[in-house]
Amino acid sequence: SAGLFDGGAAGGDASATRRTHARRPLIYVYDFLPKFTTAQLQHRQDVRKCVTRFAEEGNATRFEDNLYGAEVALHELLLDSPHRTDNPEIADFFFVPMYHFCFVSRLQQPTPGHSQQLFARTRGAGCDQRGSHVDAVFQHLFQPTLDHLRRDYPWWNRTNGADHIVPFLHDEGACYAPREFGDATLLVHWGRRDADAESCTGYTAHDWGDRTRDETHASCVVKRAAMLAGHPRGKGVCYRRGKDVVIPPWRTPRQFLESPLLAASARGAEEARRTASPTFEEALADVSSGVDDVEAHVADVEAHAARAMHRASVDAAVRYARTQPRDGPFFLFRGSIRQHNPAHSRGTRQEAFRFYGPGAAKSSPDVIVDEGAETYRRELATATFCGVFQGDGWSARLEDAVLNGCVPVVVMDDVDVAWEGYLDVDAIAVRHPRREIHSLVETLRAIPPERIAKMRVAGARVWHRFAWLGYFAAERERERAGLVRLDDKFRDAETLGKIAGVHGADAFETLLQVLRHRLVERELAGSASE
Known part of the structure; x- marks a missing residue:
């Protein structure tokens, strides 16, 4: 609800008793085997991969523009948080650290102990060319994590994971998570709500949605029915509003250093x-x-x-x-268009470029739909509306818009954005149907100035919730x-x-506030059942 976030930051109560209560939710962070987390970092080929920052010459901190950095940042923040408890018996929630993106990114820079060929061969003879990143991460990260939780700790089994928090922050989020994670709260960047979902990536190695794989490569491929999104037909989903939480992706300070909201x-x-x-x-x-x-x-x-x-x-x-008026582009979208790869973004970027790109029939001097440019940050800080099209799964365009004071225009059907369900997204953003991209700019021009002003003010009240x-x-x-x-x-x-x-x-x-809200709901439900 829009009122959930009233009252500022978590914590800060006056009396000692209230301060003790303000520490809740209490979160136990699993101290997992290194292979699930720190070994992934240790054996990466590129110093910039998998991390949020690294040290340059003279011990200078360099923040890395790693879109997926929230999986490491969140783990680090929880380890250093007053909400962390080392006593699992009093924990309200259990956090499962799992470096999903890092595992996948290392497949693109393989080592002898971490390669697609190695993981595929473990499935049996003839599988080395038929596996995918989806199969590798399912078999060699997700399933071993689940087995480790069930075999070596008692807490997952007590609730079947209902009080556990598990991040799935790669391109298509939890779509190919094992179905056994279904009772846990999943943290994702991709709030895809459509039932019986199919994969929508332009990158073949990440395609999980081809049902014929189950029959064609039965011995080499993870069964779709084993995935969260896979079975029974018409029931599988990648994300459940009210159960899972869409969190903002990682954006470094230089992504919003020109932001007038930050300056103000x-x-x-x-x-x-x-x-x-x-x-x-x-x-x-x-x-x-x-x-x-x-x-x-x-x-x-x-x-x-x-x-x-x-x-x-x-x-x-x-x-x-x-x-203060916005004196830049009326509508802005910059990013990878990939005109010859329509599977990327479900064709939305390509369609917008066809209508509104340079030289297109509906192009206009105050409309930018084009590839990235060095002027992007300055344009973000002055544009009125900013396009939010998906990529191979989620993209960070909503966060870029909000952090820079631009009104997001979400062109993603049946997809929740960050904090949706807890924050009134309709107050800060416009939604536009994918099938009507041909009328996108014309629809925006018809919005009354008073409504635009209200959305800008609403965005200014909450912009800080979209960055770490x-x-x-x-x-x-x-x-x-x-x-x-x-x-x-x-x-x-x-x-x-x-x-x-x-x-x-x-x-x-903001995530802690969401979890505290969940905790209150849980305790109220427990009281009602007594």
């Missing part, structure tokens, strides 16, 4: 900090004899400061959205402590300085 939010928070009376620093220093619980006093001051700066940050972003800001703010604190240096090539020091001033709930805190 940081200015608002800094102004609140500077003009507070007494200042937050003075309030923290004023630990007089009348304060019985120093720790509680400090926590109260910090919570008050966070709330004040959050309000100022949001107010400043909203003020920008209300008062806390991850970057923590790196800024390490830099201030002299532990690391920030790479100036992409103005990271400047951007992280702004991010550190944004105190609204980011993607990680």
Whole structure:
């Protein structure tokens, strides 16, 4: 619901009792065998693969533009979170770390111990050329993870995984997850809701939807019926709204360094900090004899400061959205078009390019539908509407739009975007049917200016929920402590300085709020059944 996220960041209650409660949900993070996580990182061929950041010369932190980085970032954030518990008996949820993307990406840069040919041969004679990345990851990551949970720990078996959280963040998400994961909460970037789903990738090695494979290559291929999306016919789905959660993909600071929302939010928070009376620093220093619980006093001051700066940050972003026009393109989409590969994006990018691309019949000076360009970030920061077309599965175009103050135009039927079901997506985005791409721009031009203004304001209130800001703010604190240096090539020091001033709930805190909401629902359901 739209009201679920009212109240700012998770935590921050005043009394000691309420602070204890505010730690919930309590999450137990499995300490898995290295082959499921850290060994994947250790044996990668490219230093940039599978990670969110790496160290350059002089211990300078370089953030990696790895679209799939949330699988590593989320694991790292949970390990360092006050919501983590090392006591599984009091845990509300269990997090299963699984580096799905890293496993698949290493197949594209194979090593003797990690190659498509090796994994295919384990299926039997004659399979080495018939396997796929889907089969490899199913047989050598998903199924072993499930077996490990069932055999070596007691907690999955107690609920059949109903209190477990499992990330499936590759292109088509959980579509080819084992059906036994069906009771768990799956974290995905691809909220595909259509029943009896078929694969929609232009990359053959990732195609999981060909039902004839079961008969044609029966001994070499994972049965479709074993997949979450596969069986019984008409019932299989890749994602269940209310059960699974669509989370934002990884976007580095340079993806929104030009964002006017980031600039406005940081200015608002800094102004609140500077003009507070007494200042937050003075309030923290004023630990007089009348304060019985120093720790509680400090926590109260910090919570008050966070709330004040959050309000100022949001107010400043909203003020920008209300008062500043967008003077760039009316409609913007840049990305890989792949005109000769219509399976990519289900043909939507190609269709939009055919109607609105350079020299097309409906092209216009204020409409950009084209391949990527160095001007993309500046265009995002000034465009009114930004196209959200799928790729091979999900794409990050919605997050790019929201983070930069552009109104997203979602052209993906039966697909939930990040936080849908918890946040009022219709308030911040436009949906347009795939079958009517020929009228896309004309439909947008007919939207009243007042509605556009309302969507811009709504987006300004929630933009920070679509990026992993806390991850970057923590790196800024390490830099201030002299532990690391920030790479100036992409103005990271400047951007992280702004991010550190944004105190609204980011993607990680938003996920915690969703889980707390789930926990309340669970406890209410338990009380009702007693």
